[in-house]
Amino acid sequence: MTVRRLAAAEIQPASFAFNRANTAVAKQWVKKYPKGRQQSAIIPLLMLAQEQEGWVTKAAIETVCDMLEMPYIRGLEVATFYTQYQLNPVGTRAHIQVCGTTPCMLRGAEELMDVCRSKIHHDQFHTNEDGTLSWEEVECLGACVNAPMVMVFKDTYEDLTPERLGEIIDAFEAGKGASVPTGPQNGRFRSAPVSGFSALADEKAVLKTTRDREAKAAAKAPKEAAAAAPVAEKAASVSAPAPKAPAKAKAAAKPAAKKAEAVQAKPSLEDKNRPAGIARPTAVDDLKLISGVGPKNEKILHELGIFTFAQVAAWKKAERDWVDGYLNFHGRVEREDWVKQAKALAKGGVAEYIRVFGKKPV
Numbered sequence: 001m002t003v004r005r006l007a008a009a010e011i012q013p014a015s016f017a018f019n020r021a022n023t024a025v026a027k028q029w030v031k032k033y034p035k036g037r038q039q040s041a042i043i044p045l046l047m048l049a050q051e052q053e054g055w056v057t058k059a060a061i062e063t064v065c066d067m068l069e070m071p072y073i074r075g076l077e078v079a080t081f082y083t084q085y086q087l088n089p090v091g092t093r094a095h096i097q098v099c100g101t102t103p104c105m106l107r108g109a110e111e112l113m114d115v116c117r118s119k120i121h122h123d124q125f126h127t128n129e130d131g132t133l134s135w136e137e138v139e140c141l142g143a144c145v146n147a148p149m150v151m152v153f154k155d156t157y158e159d160l161t162p163e164r165l166g167e168i169i170d171a172f173e174a175g176k177g178a179s180v181p182t183g184p185q186n187g188r189f190r191s192a193p194v195s196g197f198s199a200l201a202d203e204k205a206v207l208k209t210t211r212d213r214e215a216k217a218a219a220k221a222p223k224e225a226a227a228a229a230p231v232a233e234k235a236a237s238v239s240a241p242a243p244k245a246p247a248k249a250k251a252a253a254k255p256a257a258k259k260a261e262a263v264q265a266k267p268s269l270e271d272k273n274r275p276a277g278i279a280r281p282t283a284v285d286d287l288k289l290i291s292g293v294g295p296k297n298e299k300i301l302h303e304l305g306i307f308t309f310a311q312v313a314a315w316k317k318a319e320r321d322w323v324d325g326y327l328n329f330h331g332r333v334e335r336e337d338w339v340k341q342a343k344a345l346a347k348g349g350v351a352e353y354i355r356v357f358g359k360k361p362v
Contacts, residue, residue, distance in 0.1 A: 004080045006058050007088045016059035021351040022052050025360055026067070039070045042078050046085055054095075055086040083138070088125055091133040094172035096120070097151040100137040103144040111162045112148055113137060119169050133173060145191045146184055152177065159186040159194075178286070182295065267325045273318040274326075277305015285309045289345055289353070289361040292336040297327060312342035 006012070018026055029044045042064060049060040056079050065075040079085050086095065098104075098112050116135040120128050124136040143149050146158035150165065157168055157180070164185050171180050188194055267274070285308045287298045304326075306312065315323070315338075324333040344356040353361050 004083070004087060006076075006080075007055075011089065012058050014059065016049065016053070016057055016063045018048070018063075019052060021354050021360075022048055024354050024358075028358060030068070039068045039074070042068060042070070042075060043082070046075070046079055050085060054092060055089050089127065089131070089134075090125075091120075091127050091131065091135075091172075093132040093175060094134075094152050094169070094177055096133070096135040096169065097138045097141070098135060099139070099141040099147070099149050099151075101140040101144075104148040107147040108160075108162070109148040112150060112160060112165050115162050115165045115169070119166060133169065143191070146188065155182045157182060157185060159184040159188055161185075265325075266328070267322050271322055273322040275304070275306060275311065275315055275319040275323060278307065278311070279305070281307055285345070287312070289350070290336075290338055290341045291362050292329075292332055292338060300327065309342040309346035312338055313346050315339055 026041075026045055026048055029041045029048070030038050033040045045064045045067070046056055046061065049064060050056050053060060061075040061079050062072055065072050079087065096116055098109060098116060100109050100113070113135075120126075120133045120135050125134065127134045138151070141149055141151050141156060143156055143158050148160050149156055149158040150160065150168075151157075152168075152172065157165075160168075168177075168180050168185075171177055183190065186194070189197075280302070284302075287293045287301055287306070287309070288295065290309075290312065293301070301307075320333050320339065323329075324331060327333075340356070341353065341361075344353045345361070348355070350361060
């Protein structure tokens with residue numbers, strides 16, 4: 001393992017302090033550990049400091065150690081051991097981590113590094129002239145099927161070509177990194193085969209077929225029972241009255257069939273309860289900060305004209321039900337309380353979210 005040292009003293013800041021939002025998050029982390037074991041929070045607190053400052057400074061290590069009442073040497077041991085901590089300044093807009101493990105190397109990781117050398121700096125751990133970009137080679141980033149890949153801060157960009165990585169770097173350099181879609185860059189769905197699905201090609205169609213089959217079976221059951229009733233009645237006429245089971249089965253089958261049809265139905269885009277959309281504004285809120293809204297759902301909301309936290313915060317019950325049905329969420333919008341999350345984010349961003357929910361948006 002390479003020797004890892006703190007940055008030179010002349011570039012180290014004189015002090016460090018968590019901002020207000022991160023102070024609340026740090027306290028939450030410390031509370032997760034039993035009394036007397038708070039020092040175990042050293043790893044997440046150093047990561048929190050890095051997220052705030054971009055890198056882990058000597059002052060940040062000492063501040064965290066003071067919070068946890070632990071010797072500075074223990075904090076230095078952690079910071080210099082784990083390569084997830086950046087001990088020198090990195091690009092303010094993007095720090096590109098290129099996976100150099102075998103699968104990625106076999107599929108062109110070295111060419112991705114050449115792009116970084118030409119567009120950022122010839123050597124790793126050096127920023128470009130403006131200090132906005134930096135890069136390094138790292139070990140496995142965990143998406144071997146989608147090799148080659150890179151990670152920028154916490155997001156991964158997979159199935160890359162040198163040309164595509166160049167475009168991504170240019171976007172971050174221009175301050176437009178948030179507009180770059182994460183994950184596979186070649187149209188692949190997550191880690192599915194590049195050639196497309198070979199089984200369960202249409203999940204919705206499979207689900208619909210299964211539900212249709214169940215509905216038909218439920219509807220068929222009372223008919224079969226009714227057909228068998230005369231025979232059973234004749235056999236039991238001497239000692240027992242005619243059975244009532246077929247009638248009950250028929251009554252139970254109707255709600256089952258109706259329920260199956262209701263599950264399949266998707267709200268119409270012309271429905272009066274559809275939330276009002278707007279034209280895409282210049283400033284678009286990151287709807288993914290709402291728990292339950294991933295990249296795919298955010299794209300669907302954008303297609304519906306939903307771009308801001310304020311829009312979601314204003315949804316009435318009927319509008320929430322329409323969105324829930326359109327996304328086929330089965331009550332998820334209400335369970336995760338999208339409206340309350342959106343109100344907090346619209347009012348004061350992540351800091352207000354942390355104040356209301358006691359944690360950062362996931």
